[in-house]
Amino acid sequence: MKSSLRTEVGGVSLETPVIVASGVWPMDPRLWPAGSIEGVGAVCSKGMTLEPREGNRGLRIVETYSGVLNSIGLQNPGVEHFIAEELPLLDNSGRPVIVNVAFETLEDLGKMLERLKSFRSMVVAVEMNVSCPNVSRGGMSWGVHLESLGSAVSMAREVWEGPLWVKLSPQAPSIGEFARASQEGGAQAVVVGNTWLGMAIDNDLERPFFENVFAGLSGPAILPLALRAVWEAAGAVDIPVIGCGGIARPGDALSMILAGASAVEVGTALFIDSGLPASICRELEANLTKKGLASVRELVGRARNYQGEIGERLR
Amino acid sequence: MKSSLRTEVGGVSLETPVIVASGVWPMDPRLWPAGSIEGVGAVCSKGMTLEPREGNRGLRIVETYSGVLNSIGLQNPGVEHFIAEELPLLDNSGRPVIVNVAFETLEDLGKMLERLKSFRSMVVAVEMNVSCPNVSRGGMSWGVHLESLGSAVSMAREVWEGPLWVKLSPQAPSIGEFARASQEGGAQAVVVGNTWLGMAIDNDLERPFFENVFAGLSGPAILPLALRAVWEAAGAVDIPVIGCGGIARPGDALSMILAGASAVEVGTALFIDSGLPASICRELEANLTKKGLASVRELVGRARNYQGEIGERLR
Amino acid sequence: MDRSGDPMKGPPADRRGSISFSRPLGDHCVHMGIELEGLSSKAIPGQFFLIRERGVLDPLLGRPLALVASEGNVLEFLFRVSGRGTARLATLPPGAALELRGPCGNGFPEPVRNELVLVAGTLGIAPFIGIPSFCSERVRITAVLGVPGKGWEPFVEWCSERFTGIRINSDDGSIGRHGDPVEDTLLIVGQRHEVWGCGPEAMLRGLGRVHEKGCDRLLVSLEKRMACGTGGCLGCSIRTGSGSKRVCVDGPVFEWRQVFGGSHEI
Amino acid sequence: MDRSGDPMKGPPADRRGSISFSRPLGDHCVHMGIELEGLSSKAIPGQFFLIRERGVLDPLLGRPLALVASEGNVLEFLFRVSGRGTARLATLPPGAALELRGPCGNGFPEPVRNELVLVAGTLGIAPFIGIPSFCSERVRITAVLGVPGKGWEPFVEWCSERFTGIRINSDDGSIGRHGDPVEDTLLIVGQRHEVWGCGPEAMLRGLGRVHEKGCDRLLVSLEKRMACGTGGCLGCSIRTGSGSKRVCVDGPVFEWRQVFGGSHEI
C-alpha cells in the first residue's frame, strides 16, 4: 500500500485505514481467501469473553433485503484458549490485531484485560464491545446506559495500558453522548457502531426466526444509518471515530471518511467480496491523487466543511 | 375483497388491513396507476401543516441499498387548501381517508384539528405525525420526548373527537414507552413507525447530499428494524399497532401482522409496485384459507405465541 | 409512436418486460429494446418510463428514461451509462426481466410553428428521436446536438441516421463543429422558429438567454431525481413562476419561461 | 473433476462468472453451467460454491450449491428452486453476471470400501454426481434417490443418465418404488458397504439409525445457512460429539456418528 494511506488512529499505527470488523472473518488467517489480506490495516478478533461460550441455538443467520440478521451469541472459546490458540495465528497474519472483548460484569472485564496484558506485544488495541445485541445478559446493556458505559470504560482504562477503543451500540439513545462518555472514560477511539436491533419472522412456522427473537442487522441496508451515527459522533468528540456499518463498495468507505471517520471497519460485505479492503484502498489512493492530497488523514471529515448552496446537479 | 380481510383498527372500519402510507402517493386519485386502488383499505394524506410549506430545497430523494432517503420537508399546501382541494378528491377515491397532521406548536395542532372537525365525515381518522425527521423545528422532536408526546396527544384528544392515531418516530429512545404514552394520551392506535434517521454523502462534491444533512430512510432496507419496533410496541400497549416500514413483498405484511400489527401501511414499495396492496390481500386470504381461519384479525400477533424448541429446518 | 387513445390523459401503469436487444453505441451509451408482456403501451415523445430490474430490490428505484421509439410490443430506449443503475442495466443480457412504469409525464405538444429546432446535450436527444414521425409533415425539423467528442462517434452516427441534416457540435472539436450546441443555434433560429431543448441545466438556461425573446416558443424537458413517477412523493418538485411543479406529472416538458424565467430558484 | 493440486487445502477464492447455460429439469430444478473468468477452479465432489448475482446487493448472500461437474472453465450446478435466491437464479438468462466463492468445504474422501452406496433426498444427489468419475474404478457405486413424485420425472431422468442402476423411490409412488430411500437401502446395504448420504436432516438421521452399525463407514453431507463460507461468521456452527464445528470449513461432509451419534443436539 502507498504511504499516503498510512494513518494513526486511537493510538494504533495502521498501514491502511481499513479494518476487518469483529466476528466476520476466520481467526485462522490460513482460511482467508486469496488476496483478502491485501489492503487490510488491522484485524479485529471475534468478540471474546472470559469463559468459553457455545453461542446461540437455532438459526443464526437470516438474510434480509440488502442485509443480514445475525444471532451468533458470542460463540467463542474464552480468553485462555484465545491466547493460546488464536492470538498467535492472528499475529502471524502480519496484520495488527485488535482484540474485541465482551463482558457481563466489570469483574470479567478486568480479568480479561489483566490476562491480555502479558500479550501486549500482540495486541495493538482492545475494542470494548458494549453493543452485542445477541446475549441476554450483559453485552448491549453497557452500551445503552450512559453511566454503566462510563464506569466500564474507566475501569478498562485503569487495567489496560495499551490503546483502548469502544465500539458503540446503535441502540444508544444518543450516539453523541455515548461517544463523549467513552472519551471521558479514557477511550482513545470510538467505533460507530455495531449491528442494529432487528428481527425477522418465519411466516410458515409463525414464530420469530431467532430463538432470542431479536438479532443484529448489518450489511449495506444500514449504511445510511451508520453514516448518520458517524456524523453525529464525529461532531461530539475529539478522539477519532472509526466508521462501521454497511460499507459494501469502495465509495461507501470514502463517504464514511468524509463524514468524519478516521478509519473504517468492514464486516458483512466480506461475505460477498473478499477483495473489498484492497478496492477501498485503491479508491482512496485514486481520490487522494485526484485532489493532490498527500494523506488519507486530509480526507477525514471534509464533508463537514461544506457551505450553503446546493441545487441538484444532473448530467 | 373477501370479507375475511375486513377489520376494525383504532376506531376505523377497514375493508382490508392495507393502508397507503403518508407522503408517497398522489393526493389526486386520478393520478393513481391502474389497479393500484385494489386492495387498499385506506389512504393517508400527505403530512399537512397549518400553513402551506414549500418543502426543502436541493435534493429530496437519494437511493440507498434497498432503501430511499427522503428530505421532502413536508411540502404541502396547508390545511385550508387541503380541505378545499385535496380532501374532496381523496374522498372521491372511494377509500377512507386518514389525515396525517404535522405541527410545530400545540397551538397549530389545535387549529388544524378544529378546522378538520367540520369535515369529520370525510376524515375517518387523524394520524399525528410526531416523527418527521425533515423539518428543522417541530416534527420529530415531539416524537423523541416522552412528555411532549404525551401532552400533544392529550390535547389532540380533547379537540378531535374522531379516531386518533399516533405515528411514532423510530428515533424514540424506547418504542414501547412512547407507544404507551400515546395510549395514555388517548390515541386509539399507534403507527410504528416513520422513517429512520440516516444520511448520505456526495463523494464528488464532498458534502452531504441533503441540505438538512440528515434525511429519513424508508424502504425494504428497514423492514427488520420496523418489525422489531412493531414487536416491541405490540408488547407494550393494548391499542392496535399499525406496522409501517419496509414492506416490499406480500410476505412482509404477513410478518408484520404475525408480529402483532393489526394493519399495515405501505410506502416506498409503491414506488416500484403499485399492485402491492392487492397482492398483500391475496397473500393474506391464501394464508387464512390454508389455516382455515375466518378473519385476518386471527392472524394478529400469532408469532408471539411460539414456545421454545426451534432448530433449523432445511429442505 | 402513436397519438391515438389520448395516452397523456391516463396515469402510468406498471408493466413487466424483458430485454429484447441491447446494443452499445460506443463506450458511453446503450440502445435497448424492451419487450412488454401483454399489450403495447401508447406514448408520445417526451414521455418516459421508470425502468428497473425485476426481482431485485437493489438497485431499488426505476430509472427515468425517455421513450425513443416503439415497434409492436417492443419499446426502445437510449441511455447513457452514468451511475450504478444504468451501468447495471447495460450489462444485462437479452432475456433479463425488467419492470417498467409508464408512460409518465406530459410529453411534447404539437408544434405551433413549421420550423422546429431541437437542441440536445448528449442523451438529451432521446425524447426527440420520435419527434419526426410524431409531427405532421408541414413541420421542418432541425436537430442540433452537442457531445463531448472523442468516443461518441457511434452515438453521433446513430443519431445522424435519425435526423437528416443534424448539426453536430463537440467540446473537443473532434466531431462536427467545435463548440456548444447553444451557440450553434444562433446561426439558425429566428422569430418564426419554435425551439425545444433537452440537456444539462446550464445548457437549458443558456438556450433561453439567447432565444427567449428571439423565437416563438421555447420548451424544455427537465430532469430531476424521481421516486414514484406518479406525482406522489414530491421528490421531483421544482419551483416555477407558477408555484411548485412536479417534473414527473406536470412535466417533464415545460415552457422555458415558467421554469427559468423568473427570479425564483428552481 | 480433478483431484490434483490438493484443492481441499487452500481457502476458497472469489471468482467472477456468467451463466453459460440454464436448463430447467421439470418445474422444480435447474441444471446450470457457469463460465468462470480466467482459470478454472479445481474441486472435488462434496465441495461447494457460494453463488450470487454480481452487481446487486439484494439478494445479498451467496447460495451454497454443490459442484456437480466441471468442464474446462464451465462449472455445473444442479439446484432446486426453493426460495427467493434460487427462484431469481432460475430466471436469469445466459450471459447474466454472477459471483462465486469456492471451492468451499472438505468434500468427500476416497472411499475405503469397494461398495459405495449414495443415498440422496431430491437435490441431495448434487454432490454425488461427480463421484463416479472421482472414485477409482475398483469402487462399485449404487445410487439411491428419493423424490416427492409427480413433476420430478425430468429430474429423475437426468439423474438416471448419470448413475447406471440408480434406485428411484417416490413418496407418491408415481416414479420408481413407492417409499423412502432409507427403507430402500435396507435391501442392499451390508457390513462391507460404505454409505454416504445427503438430504433432509430427518433422512440423514434415519440413515444412521438403520445403518450405523450395519455398514463400514457412514458419511453425511450437511446443510446449514451460511454467510461467509470461510469459517468466519460462525453462522453455520453445529454441535457435534467433538465440539462445535462449522459446516462450511469443517464439513459439509461429516461422519454420521460425530453429528448425530451423541446425546448432544446439533
Ligand SMILES: Cc1cc2nc3c(=O)[nH]c(=O)nc-3n(C[C@H](O)[C@H](O)[C@H](O)COP(=O)(O)OP(=O)(O)OC[C@H]3O[C@@H](n4cnc5c(N)ncnc54)[C@H](O)[C@@H]3O)c2cc1C
Ligand atoms: C424525464 C427523464 C427522462 C430521462 N431520459 C433519459 C434518456 O432517455 N436517456 C438517458 O441516458 N438518461 C435519461 N434521463 C436521465 C437518467 O434518468 C439518469 O441518467 C439515470 O437515472 C441515472 O441513473 P444511474 O443509476 O446511472 O445513476 P445513479 O447516480 O446511480 O442514480 C442514483 C439515483 O439518482 C437518479 N438520477 C441520477 N442522475 C439522474 C438524472 N440525470 N436524472 C434523473 N435522475 C437521476 C437515479 O434515477 C437514481 O434514482 C432522464 C431523466 C429524466 C428525469
Ligand SMILES: Cc1cc2nc3c(=O)[nH]c(=O)nc-3n(C[C@H](O)[C@H](O)[C@H](O)COP(=O)(O)OP(=O)(O)OC[C@H]3O[C@@H](n4cnc5c(N)ncnc54)[C@H](O)[C@@H]3O)c2cc1C
Ligand atoms: C454445502 C451445501 C450444498 C448445497 N448444495 C445444493 C445443491 O447442490 N443443490 C440445491 O438445490 N441445494 C443445495 N443446497 C441447499 C441450497 O443452498 C438452498 O436450497 C438455497 O440456499 C436456498 O436459497 P433460496 O434463496 O432459494 O432460499 P431462501 O429461503 O430465500 O434463502 C434465504 C437464506 O437461507 C439460506 N438457505 C435456505 N435454505 C437453505 C438450505 N437448505 N441450505 C443452506 N442454506 C439455506 C439461503 O442460502 C439464504 O441465505 C446446499 C446447501 C449447502 C449448505
Ligand SMILES: Cc1cc2nc3c(=O)[nH]c(=O)nc-3n(C[C@H](O)[C@H](O)[C@H](O)COP(=O)(O)O)c2cc1C
Ligand atoms: C456474523 C456476525 C458476527 C459478529 N460478531 C461480532 C462480535 O463478536 N463482536 C462485535 O463487536 N461485533 C460483531 N459483529 C458486528 C460487526 O463487527 C459489525 O460491527 C457490524 O456487522 C456492522 O458492520 P457491517 O455492516 O460492515 O457488517 C458481528 C457481525 C456479524 C454479521
Ligand SMILES: Cc1cc2nc3c(=O)[nH]c(=O)nc-3n(C[C@H](O)[C@H](O)[C@H](O)COP(=O)(O)O)c2cc1C
Ligand atoms: C417521499 C416520502 C415522503 C413521506 N412523507 C411523509 C409525510 O408527509 N408524513 C408522514 O407521516 N410520513 C411520511 N413519509 C413516511 C412514510 O409514510 C412511511 O412511514 C415510511 O416511508 C416508512 O414506510 P415504507 O418503508 O413503507 O416507505 C414519507 C416517506 C417518503 C418516502
Ligand code: FES
Ligand atoms: S417522482 Fe414522485 S412526485 Fe415526481
Ligand code: FES
Ligand atoms: S458460513 Fe460463516 S462460518 Fe460457516
